[in-house]
Amino acid sequence: MENKCMLCNYKSVAETKLTEAELGELSCNCLTVSFKKGDSIIRQGTYSTNVAYLKSGLAKIHIEGPYHVQVVRIVKPANYLGLPTTFGDKVNQYSVTAVENSEVCFIDITYFRKLLTLNHDFSNQIIVELCKGEIESYQKCVNRTQKQVRGKVADVLLDFSDNIYRSDKFVVQINQEDLGNLVDASRESVSRVLNDFSREGIIRISGKEVEILNKEMLQMISKHGW
Amino acid sequence: MENKCMLCNYKSVAETKLTEAELGELSCNCLTVSFKKGDSIIRQGTYSTNVAYLKSGLAKIHIEGPYHVQVVRIVKPANYLGLPTTFGDKVNQYSVTAVENSEVCFIDITYFRKLLTLNHDFSNQIIVELCKGEIESYQKCVNRTQKQVRGKVADVLLDFSDNIYRSDKFVVQINQEDLGNLVDASRESVSRVLNDFSREGIIRISGKEVEILNKEMLQMISKHGW
DNA sequence: CAGAGAATGTGATTTGTATCACAATTTTAT
DNA sequence: ATAAAATTGTGATACAAATCACATTCTCTG
Known part of the structure; x- marks a missing residue:
């Protein structure tokens, strides 16, 4: 055997x-x-x-x-x-x-x-x-309890990039509803923040693929909670 | 020895x-x-x-x-x-x-x-x-993240009574500021909820001593999150 | 490839609670 | 005992985010 x-x-x-x-x-x-x-x-x-x-x-x-x-x-x-x-x-x-x-x-x-x-x-x-x-x-x-939604979404993005997918570019397999459940936010809030980040040039979204363009900014947002 | x-x-x-x-x-x-x-x-x-x-x-x-x-x-x-x-x-x-x-x-x-x-x-x-x-x-x-303040305060009171002090009557050694830090609420909100509970006849407060008068009600509030 | 269902985007409204500001009370130290 | 410090009570205001209500866009599946 x-x-x-x-x-x-x-x-x-x-x-x-x-x-x-x-x-x-x-x-x-x-x-x-x-x-x-x-x-x-x-x-x-x-x-x-x-x-x-x-x-x-x-x-x-x-x-x-x-x-x-x-x-x-x-x-x-x-x-x-x-x-x-x-x-x-x-x-x-x-x-x-x-x-x-x-x-x-x-x-x-x-x-x-x-x-x-x-x-x-x-x-x-x-x-x-x-x-x-x-x-x-x-x-x-x-x-989860102290940061506001922007900070929490920044957290997950960094976690995905640094620990889960180990790349600045990755395909998110989790929908926004679950992303919300992961950071304690509503589906709608996650959607808004993700699009805000995109408009601010911090990330680029195409379909389910996310690319982090400005990691320093994300870290700032994560650290300060907003 | x-x-x-x-x-x-x-x-x-x-x-x-x-x-x-x-x-x-x-x-x-x-x-x-x-x-x-x-x-x-x-x-x-x-x-x-x-x-x-x-x-x-x-x-x-x-x-x-x-x-x-x-x-x-x-x-x-x-x-x-x-x-x-x-x-x-x-x-x-x-x-x-x-x-x-x-x-x-x-x-x-x-x-x-x-x-x-x-x-x-x-x-x-x-x-x-x-x-x-x-x-x-x-x-x-x-x-902490899903319940509102009433539910969370009910939670700590039950935890004190059931697990920490093992009695319906106990002396809280923690001030309201820390109680807030324990359940993620502001000092003021804890104060308000505690006094609400007292007015509603759910607990009796005298100084630092708390007596639980209506445990069923507390469990209800804890369970439903309000 | 069409149609259904799931997922997402976005404005308007509501809401729970934090924050501020100060009064009142209790505790602690001198 | 008394002043000082810490803790608690409570109204008014501000605000972040949930909720609601649709519109839009993706994504399966027959």
Whole structure:
């Protein structure tokens, strides 16, 4: 039997700490599933029996709020999709949906737990990632609640450019409604700000493609919140 | 030498998983410090060299936002104060301040790391707590951004009553300014809502003491966001 | 390729809450 | 005990953004 996890080019940082033998056993306890854009990967309120890991594509994590959905964050490949929801509670506390066509590995939770006890470098890396995630979520929340819409939209554009797509030019796969849910703004406000930025020569929009023309200005807007 | 950590009545859930020997060694790697109300326990931007743990009292975690401070959460005894900030980054990403006179144990980070590798029940519990913390922070953020001030103030009152003080009658040690920073509202709005609740017979206020008279109503207001 | 449905653009109106300004009260230090 | 400082209460005003109501433009799908 081949060691498919060892040959996999999309390992998480934690998985690079695993031995050949551990990766071999992981291969037997892991199932890769393809999802189409828009497909639900994890559903809030259902039982969580596997650790989900995004191998390729793009996904959004979202929670049901008192008024409307909130997109908590966008997850790019080589990251776990639902560690907190899998370990913190028996029932999933949030939903995950594919934003682009994606491949997701489902790792058996029992084996994942075993890995945590077997390999300290692995468990250490998981802890570090959880810590980083929490700090990031604090930071995101401050931005969301204190900045005004222009600042928040500037934030997402910079995040897309610097972290998600790693390019000044990218195709946004998320509609303005969801963009609004991600930064806590209405669909209409997102539309207005995006067009304002375009008119001001900060970005160029053609269809779903966005090009950042003046990153310094975006950073200014992001920093000062307007 | 006495095993002070073993005799300690304020162990974290994770610490209850430690063996007698481990607790003994912990005693040698842990220092208890007293803080007065208002004292700074951890300062954002400084190096983090210890894991902080709240033994008694009450503390608030807060971050510097673009406009003003945001109180991220209130921590009650037998909980770690800065796991994410200690493990996620070399530099503290948030500040912690004593809300009441408090005792804090500072655990040497090297020994804490050693404990994580030595005792799987311990590290597992830490992971579970980190996961719960992240989910909680998502939930808090949704509430903060989607509910209006009445709903958010109802939320804190319920949190104080159900989780922090575990009583329908308690003395709020946080002023309205900070209460505002905790729920993202202005000091004036908090004052108005608190007095509205009082006039409506939902709570009774005398000085810093608050008594919840109609918890069902508060839950209604919290749930519906107004 | 036409027609339906989804997504986006844009003005007018409404609204919740921040901000300002100051009074009143409580707490703290001398 | 008393002045000073901090905290709280409350009206008036300002303002950012949500909501509403359509128009327009994309994008599937039969």
